[in-house]
Amino acid sequence: MxxxxxxxxxxxxxxxxxxxxxxxxxxxxxxxxxxxxxxxxxxxxxxxxxxxxxxxxxxxxxxxxxxxxxxxxxxxxxxxxxxxxxxQHPAVVKALQKRATYDNYGYETIPDSYWQSIIDWNKERYGIELKKEWLRNSSALKPGMVSSMRGLNPVKGKVILSTPTYSGFRGAINKAGMRVEMNPLKKVNGRWTFDLEDLEKRLDYETKCLVLCNPNNPTGECWTADEMRALGDLCISKGVTVLSDEIHCDFVTKGNKFVPYSSLGEKYAQTSITYRSPSKTFGHANLKVAYFYTENEDLMNATMIGGGHETGVNAFGLAAAEAAFTEGAxxxxxxxxxxxxxxxxxxxxxxxxxxxxxxxxxxxxxxxxxxxxxxxxxxxxxxxxxxxxxxxxxxxxxxxxxxxxxxxxxxxxxxxxxxxxxxxxxxxxxxxxxxxxxxxxxxxxxxxxxxxxxxxxxxxxx
Ligand SMILES: Cc1ncc(COP(=O)(O)O)c(C=O)c1O
The missing domain is CATH 3.90.1150.10 (Aspartate Aminotransferase, domain 1)
Structure with missing residues (x-):
C-alpha cells in the first residue's frame, strides 16, 4: 500500500x-x-x-x-x-490574528459591517437582495434549523427528508423532538430527482416542515428552479415550510448553477427559511458561525420565540466570516x-x-x-x-x-x-x-x- x-x-x-x-x-x-x-x-x-x-x-x-x-x-x-x-484563506487568518491581539473578549455587539458582508456576498454571488432584518446568526447551521423545527411543529410531528441526504439532519430532527419521514429521491435518466407522488402521500396533518438540501449532500444535485418550484408548490398547498439548507451552495461544478430557494418567487420566499454558513465554503467549521434568513416574520418568530433560538456567535467566528465574505470571492x-x-x-x-x-x-x-x-x-x-x-x-x-x-x-x-x-x-x-x-x-x-x-x-x- x-x-x-x-x-x-x-x-x-x-x-x-x-x-x-x-x-x-x-x-x-x-x-x-x-x-x-x-x-x-x-x-x-x-x-x-x-x-x-x-x-x-x-x-x-x-x-x-x-x-x-x-x-x-x-x-x-x-x-x-x-x-x-x-x-485557510489568508485574509481570514489575518483577521483572526488581528482579533487575537486585542486582549479582551468580553460581550460585544455585532458590527453593521458583518451584516453588510453577508448582504453583499449574497447579492454578488447569488443575485439576491437580503435585508438585515431578515437575518439571524447561529453558532452553526443545525442549531438554527433545530430551533425552526421546534417552533414550527410544537406538536412533535414529522419532518420530511428527501433521501439520500446529509446524515446530520436525522439527529437534528430527533433533537427537535420530531420524527423523520423519508421521501426517497428517484433516479430519472441517471439523475436523482424528487419523487413528488410519494411526497404527496407523506404530507399529512402531522407534517409541518421539509428539509431541502441544495446542493444535495451526498448525491450532488444542484436542484433546478423547476424541480424546486414543483416541490415548493406541493409544500405550500399542504402548509409545509421548506427549510432550505444551502451550506454547500458555493461548490458548483462547471456548467452547473446553484439556485437559492428563496429566489424562486415571493410565495416560495414567504414559506421558507434558508440556512447558510461560511464554514463549509472556507473550511472553518470550528469557528462556529452561521446565519439564516426568512422574509416571513411569522417564520422568524416561530424560530426565535417558539424554538427559543440562541443567536450567540463568538468574536473569532464573526471576524473570520466578515473577512471571508469581504475578501474571499x-x-x-x-x-x-x-x-x-x-x-x-x-x-x-x-x-x-x-x-x-x-x-x-x-x-x-x-x-x-x-x-x-x-x-x-x-x-x-x-x-x-x-x-x-x-x-x-x-x-x-x-x-x-x-x-x-x-x-x-x-x-x-x-x-x-x-x-x-x-x-x-x-x-x-x-x-x-x-x-x-x-x-x-x-x-x-x-x-x-x-x-x-x-x-x-x-x-x-x-
Ligand atoms: C448539508 C449539511 N448541512 C449541515 C451540515 C452541518 O453544519 P453545521 O456543523 O454548521 O451544523 C453539514 C456538514 O457536513 C452538511 O453537509
Missing amino acids: KKFGGQNRRTFMKAAGMTALMAGAGTGSAHAMGMGMGQAKNRSKGYDFDEIYSRVGVNSVKWDSAIRRYGKDKITVPMGIADLDFR EWVDDVNEYLDENFDYLVEYINTPGNMPGIEYTKPEGTYLAWLDCNGLKERVATPEKVKALHDKWMAAGNHRRVTPEMAIGEWMVENSGVQLNAGHSYGVGSDGFMRMNIAVPRSSLKTALDNMNAALKKEFG
Missing part, C-alpha cells in the same frame, strides 16, 4: 510526472488530458491547493479521529467528514476550479477501463462529495457472511452497533487501501451500497487514495 506522508513536494511531483508520462500513453486518463498535479499554482492569486498541509495531531475529526479509531498505520488518506484539507472561485479538476480526475480514473472494479461513478453538479456506487463490491467484501463476521468481531470487542454492508465495505477499504470513506447507510433510504468520498484534498492525496483503492480492488477481483 502506497503512503504519501513521507514524500516532500518535489519528490512527489517528480513521481507524479513519471506517472503522468506512463498514464499518458494511450489510456485517455486524467493525466493524459492535462489535469495532472501542480497546475493549481497558476490560479489568480497563486493559492496553492496542491500543498499537503498536515492536519494530524491538531484534533481534527477528519484525520485524528480516523487515526484514533483505526490506528496510525492503517490510515493513509481519510476522505470522510466534509471539510477542506486546504489552508476569488479564493472560492479558485477552490471551485481545483475541485472541479479533482472531480474530473476522479471520474476519468474510475472510468478508465480495468480501473476500480466494483465502483461506478458520474460527476456531480455541486458539493465536494463523491457518492460512489459500490454495489459491485457487496458480493465480494460485504456478503451476509462477511457482515456477520464483522458484527461478531465488534460484539466481542464490546461495540454493539448494528453492522451494515456499507460499514463492511468501509472496514474493508481501510484495511486494504488505507482510505477511509463514509458508509452510505447513514444518508437514509436509497443509499444501499453507496459510499461517500470527500475530494476536497490536494490532488496528490486524491491520487494516492485512488491508486491504493485501485490496487486493493484489482487484487480482490483477481
Whole structure:
C-alpha cells in the first residue's frame, strides 16, 4: 500500500510526472488530458491547493479521529467528514490574528459591517437582495434549523427528508423532538430527482416542515428552479415550510448553477427559511458561525420565540466570516476550479477501463462529495457472511452497533487501501451500497487514495 506522508513536494511531483508520462500513453486518463498535479499554482492569486498541509495531531475529526479509531498505520488518506484539507484563506487568518491581539473578549455587539458582508456576498454571488432584518446568526447551521423545527411543529410531528441526504439532519430532527419521514429521491435518466407522488402521500396533518438540501449532500444535485418550484408548490398547498439548507451552495461544478430557494418567487420566499454558513465554503467549521434568513416574520418568530433560538456567535467566528465574505470571492472561485479538476480526475480514473472494479461513478453538479456506487463490491467484501463476521468481531470487542454492508465495505477499504470513506447507510433510504468520498484534498492525496483503492480492488477481483 502506497503512503504519501513521507514524500516532500518535489519528490512527489517528480513521481507524479513519471506517472503522468506512463498514464499518458494511450489510456485517455486524467493525466493524459492535462489535469495532472501542480497546475493549481497558476490560479489568480497563486493559492496553492496542491500543498499537503498536515492536519494530524491538531484534533481534527477528519484525520485524528480516523487515526484514533483505526490506528496510525492503517490510515493513509481519510476522505470522510466534509471539510477542506486546504489552508485557510489568508485574509481570514489575518483577521483572526488581528482579533487575537486585542486582549479582551468580553460581550460585544455585532458590527453593521458583518451584516453588510453577508448582504453583499449574497447579492454578488447569488443575485439576491437580503435585508438585515431578515437575518439571524447561529453558532452553526443545525442549531438554527433545530430551533425552526421546534417552533414550527410544537406538536412533535414529522419532518420530511428527501433521501439520500446529509446524515446530520436525522439527529437534528430527533433533537427537535420530531420524527423523520423519508421521501426517497428517484433516479430519472441517471439523475436523482424528487419523487413528488410519494411526497404527496407523506404530507399529512402531522407534517409541518421539509428539509431541502441544495446542493444535495451526498448525491450532488444542484436542484433546478423547476424541480424546486414543483416541490415548493406541493409544500405550500399542504402548509409545509421548506427549510432550505444551502451550506454547500458555493461548490458548483462547471456548467452547473446553484439556485437559492428563496429566489424562486415571493410565495416560495414567504414559506421558507434558508440556512447558510461560511464554514463549509472556507473550511472553518470550528469557528462556529452561521446565519439564516426568512422574509416571513411569522417564520422568524416561530424560530426565535417558539424554538427559543440562541443567536450567540463568538468574536473569532464573526471576524473570520466578515473577512471571508469581504475578501474571499476569488479564493472560492479558485477552490471551485481545483475541485472541479479533482472531480474530473476522479471520474476519468474510475472510468478508465480495468480501473476500480466494483465502483461506478458520474460527476456531480455541486458539493465536494463523491457518492460512489459500490454495489459491485457487496458480493465480494460485504456478503451476509462477511457482515456477520464483522458484527461478531465488534460484539466481542464490546461495540454493539448494528453492522451494515456499507460499514463492511468501509472496514474493508481501510484495511486494504488505507482510505477511509463514509458508509452510505447513514444518508437514509436509497443509499444501499453507496459510499461517500470527500475530494476536497490536494490532488496528490486524491491520487494516492485512488491508486491504493485501485490496487486493493484489482487484487480482490483477481
Ligand atoms: C448539508 C449539511 N448541512 C449541515 C451540515 C452541518 O453544519 P453545521 O456543523 O454548521 O451544523 C453539514 C456538514 O457536513 C452538511 O453537509
